[in-house]
Amino acid sequence: DAGVIQSPRHEVTEMGQEVTLRCKPISGHDYLFWYRQTMMRGLELLIYFNNNVPIDDSGMPEDRFSAKMPNASFSTLKIQPSEPRDSAVYFCASSLSLGEQYFGPGTRLTVT
Amino acid sequence: KQEVTQIPAALSVPEGENLVLNCSFTDSAIYNLQWFRQDPGKGLTSLLLIQSSQREQTSGRLNASLDKSSGRSTLYIAASQPGDSATYLCAVKGGGFKTIFGAGTRLFVKA
Numbered sequence: 001d002a003g004v005i006q007s008p009r010h011e012v013t014e015m016g017q018e019v020t021l022r023c024k025p026i027s028g029h030d031y032l033f034w035y036r037q038t039m040m041r042g043l044e045l046l047i048y049f050n051n052n053v054p055i056d057d058s059g060m061p062e063d064r065f066s067a068k069m070p071n072a073s074f075s076t077l078k079i080q081p082s083e084p085r086d087s088a089v090y091f092c093a094s095s096l097s098l099g100e101q102y103f104g105p106g107t108r109l110t111v112t
Numbered sequence: 113k114q115e116v117t118q119i120p121a122a123l124s125v126p127e128g129e130n131l132v133l134n135c136s137f138t139d140s141a142i143y144n145l146q147w148f149r150q151d152p153g154k155g156l157t158s159l160l161l162i163q164s165s166q167r168e169q170t171s172g173r174l175n176a177s178l179d180k181s182s183g184r185s186t187l188y189i190a191a192s193q194p195g196d197s198a199t200y201l202c203a204v205k206g207g208g209f210k211t212i213f214g215a216g217t218r219l220f221v222k223a
Contacts, residue, residue: 056209056210099144103158105154105155106155
């Protein structure tokens with residue numbers, strides 16, 4: 001298995017632009033997680049899905065953030081409009097049931 | 113609200129030394145605890161997962177223990193090597209199955 005796949009790996013955008021991050025979980029995994037990592041706040045859980053259904057989005061910082069999982073093999077995290085304080089590394093992870101989580105390589109987002 | 117603390121924040125040891133990294137959590141009602149390794153600029157690599165009903169897990173030179181009642185987990189690394197240099201993170205899955213991460217311990221093993 002190729003592991004969790006994320007794209008793009010790097011994204012540089014201007015403030016106010018829409019940003020879409022993509023994730024393909026490991027095949028057969030039924031849980032998908034989106035995290036954000038910054039120097040100041042460490043790793044934070046934004047939202048997680050079970051069988052494509054959002055279960056807990058209490059970590060999503062603002063209404064500017066939204067996440068979808070249209071099918072078992074694809075999820076998106078969208079920021080609209082983006083702001084400089086959104087600059088961070090965004091990770092996607094997946095797991096089978098509530099077992100071991102496997103992380104993707106991350107997307108480094110820079111908003112200027 | 114679950115809080116996860118890792119001590120020390122940074123550690124530098126000579127090659128060959130055995131070492132212990134600590135992780136403490138405030139709410140003992142956890143589902144499982146997972147240890148990760150993160151190399152600079154990279155993603156997280158899973159090292160060990162301990163279910164709430166387990167006391168320890170071992171993988172090669174790594175041994176992780178869990179004491180739910182005291183809210184503590186330790187990661188023991190035997191015979192450390194320069195390649196072990198990385199940041200080690202513990203993650204606690206608790207109420208609502210939310211995962212809370214500690215801030216990590218940055219380990220440097222000197223050759």
